[in-house]
Amino acid sequence: MSRVAVLKIGVGDFSEGFDASLQFWSDNAPPTEEICSRLPGNLKVRAFYELWHSAYLTLKPIIPNSMRSKNDNSVSEIGQTTNRASSEGVSACRQLARSLEAEMKSWLMSGGTWQPIREGLLKELSNKMGEIRIILQINNPDPVLWKLPWHVWDLLQDDDGSDLEIALSSSEFKRAKVLNKTGIGKEKVRILGVLGDSTGINVQTDREEVERLSSADAIFLDEPQPQDFLKQLRSEIGWDIFLFSGHSEMVAENGRIYINQNSSLEVSDFRNSLREAIGKGLKIAIFNSCDSVGLVRDLAQAGLYIPVAIAMREQVPDAIAQAFLKEFLTEYASGQSLQTSVRRSRDRLEDWEQVWPGVTWLPVICQNPAEVPPTWQELSGNSISKYFANKFNFNSGLINFWFSSKLWLIAIVIFMSVITVIIVLEQKRIAIQPENKINSSKISDNAAQSWQLYEETTEGIRIKYPQDWQLQKIQDGFSGEVARFIRTQENNLTQQQLILNVETLQQPITLEAYKNLVIKQIKRSNEQVNILENKRTILDKREGYLIVYTYKEGASTFQRMEVGVLNWQKVYILIYQAEMNQYQHFLPISKAMINSFEIIESKR
Structure with a gap:
């Protein structure tokens, strides 16, 4: 859950100063703290802005282009410029821009009545736990407040290179009502x-x-x-x-x-x-x-x-x-x-x-x-690694309604109590060794040898699967999903499945960093996620990660085991998924399938 700092600029003017307050929020939660103060007046800020604005509007394009303004007079015909800015005009405008930035920095470094807000924001920024968004809420009719370069504030110049950005907001706001969620199932x-x-x-x-x-x-x-x-x-x-x-x-x-x-x-x-x-x-x-x-x-x-x-x-x-x-x-x-x-x-x-x-x-x-x-x-509708597309078909509108009611806390307490008991019992039965291949000793060698072989030469992979599991070739270049292996029980619509994904990375990343991104996305995908295991494992003689977790989908509770390994600029991911009451029964078969996975030479 990210944090939000809302700075409110209220009644006042550049001569006498502005009422101000600073609130700290968490996403979808009420303010946890508010600091009331006052930003002192500074007529120089407004004066420098007006001077810069006037100088800026006199500049004419030096290359064949125009302003995206209906009343721009800098272009007489397309590609023909007139009254090009002189070097003196550009230099004067640049000096005024620097003067405005310097005065803004000085103004926002004011002490006195402004100091409590500076100290409060500085304290919050020094907490590096999670993302923080900064919103300037303007509750004042002066349009100049929307035009100023607030981003030059010294507190936003983070030494560690963080990309802090200040956003603007008006005094009138509320959560938008999404009446018809048409985006379910889309991929773009x-x-x-x-x-x-x-x-x-x-x-x-x-x-x-x-x-x-x-x-x-x-x-x-x-x-x-x-x-x-x-x-x-x-x-x-x-x-x-x-x-x-x-x-x-x-x-x-x-x-x-x-x-x-x-x-x-x-x-x-x-x-x-x-x-x-x-x-x-x-x-x-x-x-x-x-x-x-x-x-x-x-x-x-x-x-x-x-x-x-x-x-x-x-x-x-x-x-x-x-x-x-x-x-x-x-x-x-x-x-x-x-x-x-x-x-x-x-x-x-x-x-x-x-x-x-x-x-x-x-x-x-x-x-x-x-x-x-x-x-x-x-x-x-996709996660960071894109392979979560269409896996979690959650109704976010229903979730927002549920969590906005007063019943959710009681339900969560009851749910977590039940899940905790189940997890303790289930963990005793999970036999996965982090330093070895995933344990599949319950499957005999003869049984595994009779399995069918799926080989995808384009992606350079192969894997064995039982004859009573159905192969679905996906080949979705956008989501990264290559294939699914599905077993549907007789007289039961419940499916156990193993999902195979191959993702091409846009830039290098460590195994630990990638695993952390996956965990973050898992938690964001569903409010009711519980991570059971998070450790290293071995997949096809390569060091990989293993994550086991449960999640709710409708009235059912599912359990997943995800195993992934990096190889050059690709991530190979195998996900075993089943309803919680069926998870252990098919776990040995799924482990054996995962252990049969091999990375071969790609033909791409």
């Missing part, structure tokens, strides 16, 4: 992309970056008519991510997106369709367009409590919008958290700081404090 992240008015900019690059993701299923609308956009937004298939690329701007304090050259929409124009999309599971909205942080504020004011939105604080040059989206999708789809993905993508925009001083400030996360930001794997 569903993305609806709207490529709006592209006058002077190239939004097709955004499309290409999304479409190169093998784990995404995207539909794009090119300059759609309003009715076509609204119809697709509330589609029955449901979306995980909504992406808008094109021109947007603030008009009379309201955000506006231009979905084609002649049509524009405010949040109020697509409020009902967006609410329906959130009810079907929409988790993330990305507005890769100018001044889009104003759109996010409008969402909350309209009662649209989307879990996460990513927006731009200011007008954004087209090339920088393209660069940010590319870096973000790469990081996020590789398994990084959403906060880390945005932080790293922002930092990499420093390549453009010589041309556009301050562009590393532009992307910002807008976080609903009542929600937990999803990982890419959670959106796709």
Whole structure:
């Protein structure tokens, strides 16, 4: 369970200061502590921001691109730039950016009434147990508070290289109501992309970056008519991510997106369709367009409590919008958290700081404090190692309802008491030696010799299995599942099965680190998981890991034994699974199957 620090900026102004408080939460739990204080006034911060903002808007593209703003005057025709920024203008803007950052750091290092919050946050950050998310909740109408570079706060500059990122939130929030969970059983992240008015900019690059993701299923609308956009937004298939690329701007304090050259929409124009999309599971909205942080504020004011939105604080040059989206999708789809993905993508925009001083400030996360930001794997229905797809078909809506009621604590106490007794009895019967091959002495050599051989030359593996077990060849290159060996008892729908997975690693990792990732994902997959064993073992003369655990699925309790081994850049995983009352009966056969597993030369 990750921790959340919520810093609230309330009543006040830059002259007299702001009321402030700091709360510490755990995911899906009420605040455990609150520190009330006050952030002193600092007129220099606002003055430096306004000076930098004015200087930034006078800069014109030095390469053929344009702002993603409808009223950008820097491009007369596509590819033709005018009034290019002088080196003096860029230098002045850079100096103002540095001055603003320095003043922000000084402001947030203030003592006096601000010191209790600094000390409270510093204490929480020094606790390295688990991930921490930091949310700045702005309960003040001054829009400048949304535009400032809060990330330069000295407390967020972690010496160990952690990618701490501060997210913004409005004062209005609550957990989104998911009325129709359409994502059960899916294997890819569903993305609806709207490529709006592209006058002077190239939004097709955004499309290409999304479409190169093998784990995404995207539909794009090119300059759609309003009715076509609204119809697709509330589609029955449901979306995980909504992406808008094109021109947007603030008009009379309201955000506006231009979905084609002649049509524009405010949040109020697509409020009902967006609410329906959130009810079907929409988790993330990305507005890769100018001044889009104003759109996010409008969402909350309209009662649209989307879990996460990513927006731009200011007008954004087209090339920088393209660069940010590319870096973000790469990081996020590789398994990084959403906060880390945005932080790293922002930092990499420093390549453009010589041309556009301050562009590393532009992307910002807008976080609903009542929600937990999803990982890419959670959106796709897959775990970190992808082989958990369709293994745990949990109804998260039911789980959320159950744990929000007052009966869950009593049920957990009773359940854990019963399970503890069962586990003590079952552990006495488990005979797995951590330093040797998995014990399968109950299976005779003659019986094992009569088994059938399954050999997969593409993956370079082979394994023996009993004749009364059914082989199902999967060959799912996305999830990594290669085959299943299933035995269904007579007059019983219960299945015992052995699952074989082969995963290709994107980067080197130690056996211990990989095992820890697996355990973390197991615990996240189900609230009612109990790890029985966690140790080293031997698989095909190679050192591997062994994890035994129980979990609940509906009214049934299942037990699993997972054995995995690393070999070069691949992980070979075998999972034996059965209902708890049948687990021990078929355990010797499953161990013998696992011990017959061999890694041979791959033909890939």
